[in-house]
Amino acid sequence: MEASVLQELKERLLYLKHEIMSRIKENTDKVNKIMIRGDEGDFSDAVYTKDILYDLLEKDRQHLREIEESLYSIEKGDYGRCRMCGKDIEIERMKAKPTAKYCIKCRAVVEGKR
Numbered sequence: 001m002e003a004s005v006l007q008e009l010k011e012r013l014l015y016l017k018h019e020i021m022s023r024i025k026e027n028t029d030k031v032n033k034i035m036i037r038g039d040e041g042d043f044s045d046a047v048y049t050k051d052i053l054y055d056l057l058e059k060d061r062q063h064l065r066e067i068e069e070s071l072y073s074i075e076k077g078d079y080g081r082c083r084m085c086g087k088d089i090e091i092e093r094m095k096a097k098p099t100a101k102y103c104i105k106c107r108a109v110v111e112g113k114r
């Protein structure tokens with residue numbers, strides 16, 4: 001992968017990481033507030049919101065893990081290489097999804113297994 005493209009993707013990943021981390025913090029604060037408030041009146045509302053927040057937090061944490069894995073791959077020097085076939089992942093795909101771990105072909109195989 002070209003150094004300039006790699007640098008661009010790394011910056012994007014660092015930006016995403018920063019964004020997700022502040023959102024996780026924000027949503028964690030919201031959950032804590034709901035837990036403390038615990039109003040009887042809108043208890044069901046609070047539970048509903050808490051579930052949504054937990055869901056968002058779980059997705060964000062998963063995404064954060066993927067971003068950290070990608071940043072680690074950059075450090076190791078195997079970023080952008082398919083984990084399955086070992087070939088370089090299409091650059092357009094990496095730009096669209098900087099955390100991609102498989103090329104389009106292998107992705108289809110992985111998804112087919114689910």
Ligand SMILES: [Zn+2]
Nearest residue numbers: 082085103106
């Ligand atoms: Zn592949």
